[in-house]
Amino acid sequence: MIEKAIKLIEEGKFSQAKNEITEMNVVDIAEVFEELDMDKVLVMFRLLPKEIAVDVFSYITTEQQEYLIEAIADKEIKTIVDELFLDDTVDLLEEMPANIVKKVLKNTDKNKRELINQFLKYPENSAGSIMTIEYVDLKKEMTVKEALEHIKKTGVDKETINTCYVMNQHRRLEGIVSLRKLIINNEEVVIEEIMQTNIIAINTHTDQEEIASLMKKYDLLVVPVVDNENRLVGIITIDDVVDIIDQENTEDLQKMAAMQPSDEEYLKTNVFNLAKHRVVWLLVLMISATITGNIIKRYEDALQAVVVLTAFIPMLMDTGGNSGSQSATLVIRGLALDEIRLKDVGKVLWKEFRVSLIVGIVLSVVNFLRIYYLEGEEFLIALTVGISLFLTVVLAKVVGGTLPIAAKKVNLDPAIMASPLITTIVDAVALVAYFSIASYLLGL
Amino acid sequence: MIEKAIKLIEEGKFSQAKNEITEMNVVDIAEVFEELDMDKVLVMFRLLPKEIAVDVFSYITTEQQEYLIEAIADKEIKTIVDELFLDDTVDLLEEMPANIVKKVLKNTDKNKRELINQFLKYPENSAGSIMTIEYVDLKKEMTVKEALEHIKKTGVDKETINTCYVMNQHRRLEGIVSLRKLIINNEEVVIEEIMQTNIIAINTHTDQEEIASLMKKYDLLVVPVVDNENRLVGIITIDDVVDIIDQENTEDLQKMAAMQPSDEEYLKTNVFNLAKHRVVWLLVLMISATITGNIIKRYEDALQAVVVLTAFIPMLMDTGGNSGSQSATLVIRGLALDEIRLKDVGKVLWKEFRVSLIVGIVLSVVNFLRIYYLEGEEFLIALTVGISLFLTVVLAKVVGGTLPIAAKKVNLDPAIMASPLITTIVDAVALVAYFSIASYLLGL
Numbered sequence: 001m002i003e004k005a006i007k008l009i010e011e012g013k014f015s016q017a018k019n020e021i022t023e024m025n026v027v028d029i030a031e032v033f034e035e036l037d038m039d040k041v042l043v044m045f046r047l048l049p050k051e052i053a054v055d056v057f058s059y060i061t062t063e064q065q066e067y068l069i070e071a072i073a074d075k076e077i078k079t080i081v082d083e084l085f086l087d088d089t090v091d092l093l094e095e096m097p098a099n100i101v102k103k104v105l106k107n108t109d110k111n112k113r114e115l116i117n118q119f120l121k122y123p124e125n126s127a128g129s130i131m132t133i134e135y136v137d138l139k140k141e142m143t144v145k146e147a148l149e150h151i152k153k154t155g156v157d158k159e160t161i162n163t164c165y166v167m168n169q170h171r172r173l174e175g176i177v178s179l180r181k182l183i184i185n186n187e188e189v190v191i192e193e194i195m196q197t198n199i200i201a202i203n204t205h206t207d208q209e210e211i212a213s214l215m216k217k218y219d220l221l222v223v224p225v226v227d228n229e230n231r232l233v234g235i236i237t238i239d240d241v242v243d244i245i246d247q248e249n250t251e252d253l254q255k256m257a258a259m260q261p262s263d264e265e266y267l268k269t270n271v272f273n274l275a276k277h278r279v280v281w282l283l284v285l286m287i288s289a290t291i292t293g294n295i296i297k298r299y300e301d302a303l304q305a306v307v308v309l310t311a312f313i314p315m316l317m318d319t320g321g322n323s324g325s326q327s328a329t330l331v332i333r334g335l336a337l338d339e340i341r342l343k344d345v346g347k348v349l350w351k352e353f354r355v356s357l358i359v360g361i362v363l364s365v366v367n368f369l370r371i372y373y374l375e376g377e378e379f380l381i382a383l384t385v386g387i388s389l390f391l392t393v394v395l396a397k398v399v400g401g402t403l404p405i406a407a408k409k410v411n412l413d414p415a416i417m418a419s420p421l422i423t424t425i426v427d428a429v430a431l432v433a434y435f436s437i438a439s440y441l442l443g444l
Numbered sequence: 445m446i447e448k449a450i451k452l453i454e455e456g457k458f459s460q461a462k463n464e465i466t467e468m469n470v471v472d473i474a475e476v477f478e479e480l481d482m483d484k485v486l487v488m489f490r491l492l493p494k495e496i497a498v499d500v501f502s503y504i505t506t507e508q509q510e511y512l513i514e515a516i517a518d519k520e521i522k523t524i525v526d527e528l529f530l531d532d533t534v535d536l537l538e539e540m541p542a543n544i545v546k547k548v549l550k551n552t553d554k555n556k557r558e559l560i561n562q563f564l565k566y567p568e569n570s571a572g573s574i575m576t577i578e579y580v581d582l583k584k585e586m587t588v589k590e591a592l593e594h595i596k597k598t599g600v601d602k603e604t605i606n607t608c609y610v611m612n613q614h615r616r617l618e619g620i621v622s623l624r625k626l627i628i629n630n631e632e633v634v635i636e637e638i639m640q641t642n643i644i645a646i647n648t649h650t651d652q653e654e655i656a657s658l659m660k661k662y663d664l665l666v667v668p669v670v671d672n673e674n675r676l677v678g679i680i681t682i683d684d685v686v687d688i689i690d691q692e693n694t695e696d697l698q699k700m701a702a703m704q705p706s707d708e709e710y711l712k713t714n715v716f717n718l719a720k721h722r723v724v725w726l727l728v729l730m731i732s733a734t735i736t737g738n739i740i741k742r743y744e745d746a747l748q749a750v751v752v753l754t755a756f757i758p759m760l761m762d763t764g765g766n767s768g769s770q771s772a773t774l775v776i777r778g779l780a781l782d783e784i785r786l787k788d789v790g791k792v793l794w795k796e797f798r799v800s801l802i803v804g805i806v807l808s809v810v811n812f813l814r815i816y817y818l819e820g821e822e823f824l825i826a827l828t829v830g831i832s833l834f835l836t837v838v839l840a841k842v843v844g845g846t847l848p849i850a851a852k853k854v855n856l857d858p859a860i861m862a863s864p865l866i867t868t869i870v871d872a873v874a875l876v877a878y879f880s881i882a883s884y885l886l887g888l
Contacts, residue, residue, distance in 0.1 A: 152627055266775070282763060289763065307744045355722070
C-alpha cells in the first residue's frame with residue numbers, strides 16, 4: 001500500500017493517491033511522505049482532509065514540518081495549531097528555528113500562546129515539559145449521568161478520557177475516576193462515592209526517568225501532574241513513557257560506550273557533532289592508558305630478557321576487560337531497573353567474587369594447557385600467564401561489579417563505570433600483577 | 445506508610461496493620477510483604493479483603509507466591525485463580541514447580557483449565573503466550589446503547605474496556621470501536637457505522653520484539669491477536685509491552701557485553717548460572733586474542749631491538765577498542781530502534797569514515813605531542829605511534845559501524861557485534877599496522 005501510494009504521487013496522480021492514502025494509518029502516510037520530494041508532500045498535505053492532515057503532521061520528520069510551515073498560509077497554520085495537542089505543539093516549537101516559531105505563535109490565539117510559553121519554561125525532560133493539558137475534569141458533586149454528559153460534550157478533544165480527574169474550585173486534585181467505573185455504575189451515583197482518593201501524582205519538576213519508573217512500578221496508563229500547591233496542571237500518558245524508556249536506554253548505552261549522550265538520531269546527526277560526542281572520552285581514556293604504558297616501561301628489562309611475555313599482554317588485557325564489562329553491565333542494568341539497590345553492594349561483591357573464582361579457574365586452566373602443550377612454551381611461563389589471568393579475572397569482576405554501585409552512591413551515573421573505564425583500571429593492575437609474578441617465578 | 449505497616453505486622457498488631465494496609469496501593473503492599481517472614485505474610489494475606497489479596501498476589505515475588513499456594517487451602521486457591529486475569533495465571537504457572545502447578549490446576553474449572561493448557565503451548569515470548577483473553581466483544585448490529593449496556597454488564601472483569609472488538613458469528617474480527625467513540629456518539633447509532641475497519645492485528649506466533657516495535661510505531665495502547673483464520677483470540681496491552689521493552693533492552697545489553705542473555709534478575713540468579721552465561725564467550729574471545737599474541741611473537745626481533753614499542757601497545761589497543769565500540773553501539777541501537785535499515789549501510793560507512801578522520805587526527809596529534817615532548821621519546825617513535833593510532837581509529841570505526849549491519853544482513857543478532865568481538869578484531873589488525881610502520885620508519 002505504501003509503495004502504491006508513493007508510485008501514484010510520483011506519477012502526479014494526486015486524486016487517486018488521495019483515495020488510497022485516506023484509507024491508510026497516519027503513521028504509514030507519514031512514511032509515504034518521507035519518500036517524497038517536498039513539493040509533492042505539500043500538494044498531498046493540502047489535499048488530505050483536515051483531521052488526517054494534522055495527525056500526519058505530528059508524525060513527519062522535523063525537516064518536513066519546518067518546510068510545510070514555511071510554505072503554507074497563516075490560516076492553515078492556525079488549523080494545525082488548533083488541532084494539535086498542546087504537548088505536540090510544544091515539542092514542535094522546541095525543534096524549530098526562531099522564524100518558524102514566530103510564524104506559529106503569530107497564528108495561535110492569546111490563551112494558547114500564554115500556555116505554550118509557560119510550557120517552554122519547564123526544564124527539559126521534566127514532567128512539565130512532557131505533560132499535556134487535555135484531560136477530562138469532573139466535580140465530585142456530579143452524578144455519573146452528568147459526568148458522562150460532560151465527557152460526551154468535551155471528550156473529543158481530550159488526549160485520554162479513560163481516566164478522569166476530580167477537582168475542587170481551587171483546581172486541587174481530589175480524586176480519580178476511571179471511565180470504566182462511570183460505565184459500570186448507575187446513572188444516579190455521585191462521583192464522590194466512586195472516586196479513588198489514594199492518588200499517585202507527580203510534580204511538574206519531576207525528571208522523566210523517575211516518571212517512567214513510577215509508572216512502570218504501579219502499572220499506570222496515565223499519571224496526573226500537579227504543581228507545588230497540589231493543583232492539577234496536566235497528565236502524562238503511557239505512550240510518552242514508552243518513548244522515554246527508549247530514550248533513557250539509548251543514553252545509558254551511549255554513556256556505557258564512553259560517549260556523551262545525545263538524543264539525535266544517528267543518521268540525522270552531522271559528522272562534526274558525532275565526532276565531538278566521542279572524542280572527549282577517548283582522549284581521557286587514551287591519556288589514562290599511558291599509566292599502563294609506564295608500567296611496561298618500568299619492566300623493560302624483564303621484557304627484554306623474556307620477550308615472549310609481551311605476546312600474552314593483549315590476551316590478558318582483553319580477557320580482563322571483557323570479564324569486568326560483563327559484571328559492570330549486569331550491575332548497571334540492575335541499578336537502572338531498580339532490581340539492585342545501594343544496600344545490596346555486599347551481596348553483589350560476594351556474588352561477583354564467587355562467579356569470578358569459577359570463571360577465573362576455567363579460563364586459566366584452559367589457557368595454561370594451551371600455552372604449555374599447544375604453544376610449547378616453558379612451564380613457568382605458562383604458569384605465570386595462568387596465575388595472572390586468574391587474578392585479572394577476579395579483580396576485573398569485583399571492580400566491575402562494585403564501581404557502578406559506588407558511582408551511584410556519590411550521585412554519579414553508574415553507566416559511566418562501564419567497559420572502557422573499567423578496562424583502563426583493570427589493565428594497569430593486571431599488568432603489575434603479571435610482571436610481579438613473572439619476576440618472582442622466572443627470577444627476573 | 446510502608447515502614448509503619450511493616451512495624452505493626454512485626455509487632456503482631458495484625459488488625460491495626462490491616463487497616464493501614466487496605467488504604468495502600470497493592471504494589472506497596474507487595475513491597476511490605478517482601479520485608480516480612482512468610483508466616484506473617486500468610487496471616488496478612490488471609491486478613492486482606494479478597495479483591496485486594498488477589499491483586500497483591502500478582503505483585504509479590506515468585507518465592508512468596510509458591511509459599512502461599514503451598515500453605516493455603518484449595519478453596520482459597522480457587523478464589524485466586526478465578527480472580528486473576530488469564531495471562532497472570534499463565535505467567536504464574538510458567539514459574540512454578542510441578543507440584544504447585546498441579547495444585548493450582550486441580551482448583552481451576554474445566555474451561556479455564558483447557559484455556560490455560562492451550563496458552564502454555566504457545567512458544568515463549570510469542571503473542572499467544574503474552575496475550576490475555578479478557579476483552580470486550582461487540583456485534584456490528586448493536587446500537588451504542590446496547591453496546592454500553594453490554595459493557596456495563598461484563599466490563600468489570602475485562603483487562604481493558606477502552607477498546608472493544610467487533611466480531612461476526614465465526615469470531616472473525618470485523619472492526620474496532622473505542623469506548624470514547626461509544627461515549628461521544630448518540631445512543632441509537634449502530635456500531636457498524638462508527639467502528640474502524642482498518643485494523644492493525646498480530647498473529648498468535650508473532651515474537652514479542654516485533655509486537656513492541658509495532659505498538660510503538662503506531663502508538664497503540666492495545667492490539668488484537670488473531671489466529672491463522674483471522675479469529676480474535678486475545679489482546680495485548682501496552683503495560684505488557686513496557687516490560688517487553690525493558691526485557692529486550694536487557695538482552696541486547698547482555699549480548700553486547702559478551703554474555704548469553706537471561707531474563708532472570710541478577711540478585712536472584714545463582715552463582716553457577718551467572719558463571720555459565722559468561723564463560724563461553726570469554727573462552728571464545730580469549731582464544732581469538734591469541735592471534736594477537738602470535739602477531740607479537742612474529743615481531744619479537746623488532747620488539748627486542750626497540751623495547752619501548754611495547755609500552756604503547758595497551759594504549760593503541762584500548763583506544764582502538766573504545767573507538768570501535770562507540771560506533772558499534774550507535775549502529776546496534778539504531779538498528780534496534782528501526783532508525784537504521786539494512787539499505788543504509790553505505791551512509792553509515794561514509795559517516796563513520798568521516799567521523800574517524802576527525803577523531804583520529806585529534807587523538808594522534810595529542811598523542812604525538814605527548815610522546816615527543818612530554819615523554820621525550822625519539823621523533824620517529826612518536827611518529828610511528830601517531831600514525832598507527834590514526835589508522836587504528838579509522839579501522840575501528842569503519843569495522844564497528846558496518847559489522848552490526850552485516851550481522852543483521854545474515855540474520856544474526858547485531859548485538860553480538862559489539863565491543864568485545866570488535867576489540868579482538870581491531871587489536872589484531874592494529875598491531876600488524878603498528879609493527880609494519882615501525883619496521884619501515886625505524887628500519888628494523
